[in-house]
Amino acid sequence: MEFKTDDGKLTIALEGEIDSCNAKAVGEEVREILAAHRQMPVVFDASGLHYISSAGLRVLLGVQKLKAPEKVTVQNLTRGIYEIFDETGFTDLMDVKRRVREICLEGAKVIGEGQSSTVYRIDRETIVKLYKQGVPLAKIEQEKDFSKKAFVAGIPTVISYDLVKCGDNYGAVFEMVDHADTVGHTLTAHPDQFDSIMRKFVDAYRLIHHTNIEDMGGFVSLKDTWMRWADGMQANGSFLPAECDMLRRMIDAIPERPTMVHCDFHAGNVMYQRDRIVVIDMADIGYGHPIFDLAGGAFHARYSHFPTRQKVHGMSQDGMLRFWDTLLRLYFNTDDEQRLEEIREMTSAFGLLRGALFPMKHVQIKPEVRDYHVAETRQHLFPRIDWAMDQVKRLDEFFGKE
DSSP: OOEEEETTEEEEEEEEEESTTTHHHHHHHHHHHHHHTTTSOEEEEEEEEEEEOHHHHHHHHHHHHHHTTSOOEEEEEOHHHHHHHHHTTHHHHSEEEEOOEEOOOTTOEEEEEOSSEEEEEEETTEEEEEEOTTOOHHHHHHHHHHHHHHHHTTOSBOOEEEEEEETTEEEEEEOSOTTEEEHHHHHHHOGGGHHHHHHHHHHHHHHHHTOBOTTSSSOOBHHHHHHHHHHHHHHTTSSOHHHHHHHHHHHHTSOOOOBEEOSOOSTTSEEEETTEEEEOOOTTOEESOTHHHHHHHHHHHHTTTSHHHHHHHTSOHHHHHHHHHHHHHHHTTOOOHHHHHHHHHHHHHHHHHHHHHHHHHSTTSOHHHHHHHHHHHHHHTGGGHHHHHHHHHTHHHHHOOO
16 A cells, blocks of 8 residues: 655555455555554545445544544545545545546636636636636635535625646636626626616625624634734745734724625626626635725725736726725715715725735735835835824724624
8 A cells, every 4th residue: 555744744545446355454554554654644545546335434434533533634536436425424524525627728718817816717607717826725625615605694606516627727616607707897898887787796795794704614804814914924024023013003903893804806806697796706705894805995996007907807997996986985875075085095094004915915926016015015004004093993983883
């Protein structure tokens, strides 16, 4: 039986058929390998496994009991063998993962592109969100899980039903998106529908910000996430400790909320399908104050002059600015220009905070982009930190208390 140790884990290969004829021998061999690597987490690689009977499952169950409460991983199962694990309850007992299906996207239409992924339509009802190289499979699995939980919570989204691989890149497959395009592309192609689409977009935005997910399991606090990003910007040498302390002080002062934050809800990341909004990018969902989302909107508006940003959103700079202004009017239900100017001022402070942390949210960006945002923060946020902290104090005024 082949095995290897890598990244602090013991990986044991399961091959051929494991049934009543050879289960005893397989079990003895597994126990010998485990005895020599007692402290290491165990992963069974089922790439070469063609069949497993109840006798073989009992071998794995014995390993799980030995390693409890830590879950043993069984990965790369074929669809058929995965169904055996699922029907016998082993998908609850162990960390069981199906084999990732290989696909080809040559000739597929690109309908959206972001910092970390590209969305392709592969047929009338199916799209694939392909992450860029370096994004781990665990991240895609997380989005798949979050999509299901968001769907159950009542968010207008679609469920990812499969994980795939194209070359060295991993992706997620989504169904039920026929006749759909991004909100940005739709607004650009149908300017006469701008107002009606924006009202639907903001309705979905508000629904997200009023959906309690703190106790659903798996979701993390956006405040904790942003604090971790601030720590990362200090650890990688982008900012001095005193500078990161200013970022942490601003983050820490944001009121707590148990409600959903999408963390990347913009016109290029949300689909428009048959007069309704469909949210598809769920990888960074957490819970916290709505300002964590509005910070992204202010950030996008601030840098709307960049062609790359316009490409991501599917709109021109004028379109992006009109989008942001309309979103604020509808979200805060006001046409009072003085009030809107105060709201713009407030959100712009958090847009700068989002920019300071941008290199940690998208770690795959180029060094020159990271350096640009560091310079922007030093020029526009740090010298005005007292002004920024004053904007934090006004959050309850604009959003109300939870």
